[in-house]
Amino acid sequence: MSSADGSVARGFARRLLGVGLAAGLAAATIALALTDRLSLYIHPSSHVFAVTMAVVLLVGAAASFALPLGAEGDHEHGHDHDHGHDAQPGRRGAPRAVRSAGAVVVAAGGVAATAVTAAIVLVPPATLSVELALSRDTGSAPLFQGADAVSLAATGDTASFGVGDWASVFATATDPEAFAGDEVTLVGFVTPAAAPGGGGDFALTRLVITHCVIDAQAARVPVAAASADRRSLDTGQWVEVEGVIRDADGRLQIEARSVKPIDEPTDPYEY
Amino acid sequence: MSESATRRERRAAGVGTTSRHRMPDPAAPGRTPLLVGAGLVAMAALVAVAVLSPLPALPARAQDALTLALSVLVESMPFVVLGVGLSIVVQVWVPPGAIERWMPRSGWGRRAVLSLLGMLVPVCECGNVPFARGLMIRGFTVSESLTFLIAAPIVNPIVIITTHQAFGFDDGILVARLLGGFAVANLIGWLYSRHPDPDALVTDRFRASCETAEVETAGRGRRSLAQAVVELRAVIPALIVGSVLAGVIQVVVPRETLLAIGSDPALSIVAMIALAMVVSICSNVDSFFALSFASTFTPGSIVAFLLVGPLVDVKMLALLRTTFRTGVLAGLVVIVVLFAVAVGGAVNLLA
16 A cells, blocks of 8 residues: 555546546637537637636646646555544544445546546537437426517517527517517427427427526427428428418417528527 | 745745645756646647547437536536635635634634625635635634535525526515525534534545645645645546536436426425436526426425525535535435425415
């Protein structure tokens, strides 16, 4: 335990699990920013903060190379037994088996964290899958931006509206007539229409994010389309829909003039 | 060379605490720039690998879990860096006695002041753990640091602003969240201050790092680096494991399962507490997330969500485990959950 090799190995493990993994995450953050894909994970308003702190961390990690291994003080067992806490055996009363089980759990956690960080650095960034988006669709519109959207919509300024904005408007508008006739061009992916009679032939869906991807919520608007347009649409296909908002029996939906299949956009989420 | 000279000056000036040991310094001063240069090259290489990301994508579900975990990590890392920075400031740079002089004498007063410290140190919950460790290393008691840890994620300016943006003063959600957070923090601080053996509340590993901290007498720059190495080692693996757990649970457990429980006054509180513990959203923004449930869930269950989420979600528990014993965490979860049920129930009755 107290041989020189063992303490070097422990010092190295501590550097890897702390500074090393943190540097891996910071490097991933900077790489995402360099390739302009940070928006796949967090809201644009926190990009500057995230990148600044990642740079600070990388500089600190580089500086830590000058700190000899183990110079931060060896806190593991088997060192400096003259410290007070080791002189009180009663407190460390956990049975040996429990303590070694604990050590196994800690080691497994370290290995798992290292593997995850390696995957983060080595695997290209991705967007959430359509299946996940579907499983997150709880039927209720994401209302967090509802207040703004509805008051904006009432003033007729809907040019910048995305799927999320319209979904809130559709869900909360008290007089659908006010919006009927608005021209829209929206990008999203295709998901099956809501329950039969729920309106539309398919739903145009987009994941809406408040802060970072873990709070992603599915927003959807019903779309009525000509049967020729519908035939080529699989669930998950990204499309650009151009059309007009219509009031179908008191329920708003988009009447598509054209539905054009497109590749997944570089900004798949709405913020 | 100049660096080691200033280090000697500081030591001569008696800056720093008790000097019992002297750190050996195997790295000759002339090698420092070389080593830092090597470090910079290594970091640049790491960024280059991350840009190239040579491996293929994972299967859909694993990739989704990784994407969710990475989004939490990218979001929380800057706060961890900030928290580690503050912890270094508190432990290495603030002169002894500078904070203590301003603290009230009585336990109640000290804990009340500490639970408002979050107003001045607006780090969200991931950054609070290294900061609280810095407080304890500095000599604050376990129960005082716990009070800060529990209060700060809720009683802090960013959270107040975002909660107000999301809910206004509707149904007393904002008021219940703030007062509830303050009260539960002081309740927990009081309960643990009555523990006969506070040292038994923290892990051996953390207690050992408190003791080493006292005896280090190296220069402040070097002590700052050493402190960063120790704090990152303690916090980062836990943060990663917690984020991955949060990501995996979200991919595996369908959201309808939690939501199906719906608008029942009692069950909705339980459901939202479970949801809060699973989703591990940062307290700065969890109110926006909760708002999208406000139409189907009772206000009391929303308050319960907003109280439990910042304090004892899976990510936070993994972080706390770096410092506190499992028994303490179990106690925390029980107290916070029961408290949230009580506050949520009261809100449901009154609203």
